[in-house]
Amino acid sequence: MPPVPSANGRWALITGATAGIGAAFAARFAADGWHLVLVARDATRLAAQAAELTGRYGIETETIAADLSTDDGCTQVERRLAASPAVETLVNNAGISLNKPFLRSSVEDEARLLRLNVHAVMRLSLAALQVMTERRGGAVINVSSVAGFGAVMPGSTYSASKAWVTNFSESVGQSARPFGVRVMALCPGYTRTEFHQRAGIDMSKTPEWLWLNAPAVVDEALRDLRKGKLVSVPSWKYKLAVAGLRHAPRRLLDVIARDTRGRIGRDRG
Numbered sequence: 001m002p003p004v005p006s007a008n009g010r011w012a013l014i015t016g017a018t019a020g021i022g023a024a025f026a027a028r029f030a031a032d033g034w035h036l037v038l039v040a041r042d043a044t045r046l047a048a049q050a051a052e053l054t055g056r057y058g059i060e061t062e063t064i065a066a067d068l069s070t071d072d073g074c075t076q077v078e079r080r081l082a083a084s085p086a087v088e089t090l091v092n093n094a095g096i097s098l099n100k101p102f103l104r105s106s107v108e109d110e111a112r113l114l115r116l117n118v119h120a121v122m123r124l125s126l127a128a129l130q131v132m133t134e135r136r137g138g139a140v141i142n143v144s145s146v147a148g149f150g151a152v153m154p155g156s157t158y159s160a161s162k163a164w165v166t167n168f169s170e171s172v173g174q175s176a177r178p179f180g181v182r183v184m185a186l187c188p189g190y191t192r193t194e195f196h197q198r199a200g201i202d203m204s205k206t207p208e209w210l211w212l213n214a215p216a217v218v219d220e221a222l223r224d225l226r227k228g229k230l231v232s233v234p235s236w237k238y239k240l241a242v243a244g245l246r247h248a249p250r251r252l253l254d255v256i257a258r259d260t261r262g263r264i265g266r267d268r269g
């Protein structure tokens with residue numbers, strides 16, 4: 001049994017906390033003695049996670065069962081962000097992809113993706129930053145993706161939603177800095193979680209070396225946050241990929257994108 005660290009009295013709120021990258025954030029914060037507000041839709045899973053983290057690390061936990069693709073869900077979390085004890089770190093992590101190209105999609109599915117990946121991130125960031133800038137301290141981590149650095153998955157609107165998250169975080173991060181508040185976009189590459197399975201995306205042909213693990217992504221994100229970075233891209237291989245996406249000639253990227261087009265809807269991430 002690991003030693004129970006003493007709680008440091010600070011609160012973090014994590015969306016999409018029950019699986020994947022969000023669960024890795026929750027475990028890391030709890031191990032560091034943070035009290036946690038855990039947000040996801042599945043109330044049973046939230047309660048089990050809260051009991052496990054409280055038992056193992058001696059921290060306090062609150063849970064909010066909310067669907068962040070709805071206005072009501074966002075309002076519930078905004079209320080907690082405006083309340084006491086103050087949330088000092090917000091991790092906007094919940095996000096989804098769709099396993100179909102835009103031309104075969106529906107307004108309902110596209111709106112759901114935008115409401116979770118973009119609209120909820122905007123609303124919860126605004127609610128948190130109003131309190132944090134007033135208190136002159138705090139941090140917001142918005143989980144984006146390397147997919148946001150280029151339209152290399154033609155037909156996929158997921159990339160566009162993550163491009164918004166990265167640009168938004170960089171922009172707002174600069175205006176929050178003078179208040180002692182940090183905002184950072186976290187842009188992972190392929191990470192082993194429930195994400196692709198939930199979207200029904202077959203990743204069986206993705207080479208093993210491309211995969212990251214969620215605790216390593218979280219460790220690097222928190223190191224980059226301490227350094228004051230506005231954008232964090234974990235692992236050297238995805239740093240290289242992002243440099244390529246940012247600086248490679250447009251025509252080369254178009255060729256790569258054409259090659260990917262035939263695979264959309266079957267095995268893209």
Ligand SMILES: NC(=O)c1ccc[n+]([C@@H]2O[C@H](COP(=O)([O-])OP(=O)(O)OC[C@H]3O[C@@H](n4cnc5c(N)ncnc54)[C@H](OP(=O)(O)O)[C@@H]3O)[C@@H](O)[C@H]2O)c1
Nearest residue numbers: 016018019020021040041042068095145190191193194195
């Ligand atoms: N995995 C990757 O390869 C990868 C790569 C780059 C970026 N990302 C990004 O990383 C973030 C986390 O993804 P992940 O891979 O950790 O996903 P995951 O394993 O599928 O976990 C998703 C979490 O979000 C919650 N969630 C889903 N829909 C929600 C909704 N409408 N309202 C509230 N909570 C919701 C889920 O719980 P409930 O189902 O109970 O709500 C779960 O806790 C996402 O923003 C994703 O875009 C992932």
